[in-house]
Amino acid sequence: MIEKLKEVGLKATPQRLSILRELDKKNHPTIDDLYQNIKKDYPSISLATVYKNLNMLKDEGLVLELTPLSASEKSKYDIYIEPHIHVVCTHCNKIEDFYVNEALEECKSLLKKLTNKNIKNANIIGTTLCDECKIKLKK
Amino acid sequence: MIEKLKEVGLKATPQRLSILRELDKKNHPTIDDLYQNIKKDYPSISLATVYKNLNMLKDEGLVLELTPLSASEKSKYDIYIEPHIHVVCTHCNKIEDFYVNEALEECKSLLKKLTNKNIKNANIIGTTLCDECKIKLKK
DNA sequence: CTATTTGCAAACCCTTTGCAAAAAT
DNA sequence: ATTTTTGCAAAGGGTTTGCAAATAG
DSSP states (O other): OHHHHHHHHHOOOHHHHHHHHHHHOOOOOHHHHHHHHHHHHOTOOHHHHHHHHHHHHTTTTEEEEOOOOTTTTTTTEOSSSSOEEEEEETTOOOOOEEOHHHHHHHHHHHHHHHHSOOOOOEEEEEEEHHHHHHHHHHH | OOOHHHHHTOOHHHHHHHHHHTTTOOOOHHHHHHHHHHHHHHHTTTTHHHHHHHHOOOOOOOOHEOOOSSSTTEEEEEOOSSOOOEETTTTTTTTEOOOOOHHHHHHHHHHHHHHOOOOOEEEEHHHHHHOOHHHHOEE
């Protein structure tokens, strides 16, 4: 984590590390979730610091913003150090990560062939009806 | 276009149609681009109407919000009636559409296999250095 | 005729900014 | 020692809201 920050030229402040640690729990928090959760460990952190850091980390590609499907939902944030793909539930909007590197590479080479471009990265978001919602809706 | 609106239960007002027509030019406008361009044909349209409609169309899946990679860029909007994928330039942020249905289906079945879920849809965004930027940067 | 949509302006609130103090390297 | 980062509070600006009038079906 600290090394990743050094790589991109950002200082390893405790605030920044707590943001990354929180994101590393992989529960895809909104900005406010993130702020509330970090405050438990680090009560003096300010919301402005969370915003500034998310923007910097996003610009460096260490953090991903996941845009909601529906207008009433808010953006969620995800750590992006290990490549992975997302599957979002169309009903409850829960996001699941899948660390399927081979698939990602396969998709990328497919994209390269089709677009005739050198695809650096591929961001893939699948939609589904998650298992929990499937059960709930059957009732 | 009118039929699509009927399908999702939205009335075909001239404002709404002008929004869809503008998006159908496929140049991925920001909200403000959209508003400025529509005003040329429809000077009385209000920004609030553009917002309301984008949200409704997004909720119905007819419009896609494309989140920028960097914090300084704004979201872009795209019509999503024909399935397609996006390739965004990491340097100038331009977005290109690729109507590659076979690839999309291939990716979806790959996702189904890997996640063991019934993937309804797959949203794929590749990153690249676009041809124009490649030339510019060589100089 | 009824339900939806529009447009205006105000309200809202999320996000950014400026700056001095603190902290990281 | 230098540069970055933090935190506060205020400013800013994008987005939403409420409501009466207009419009679609």
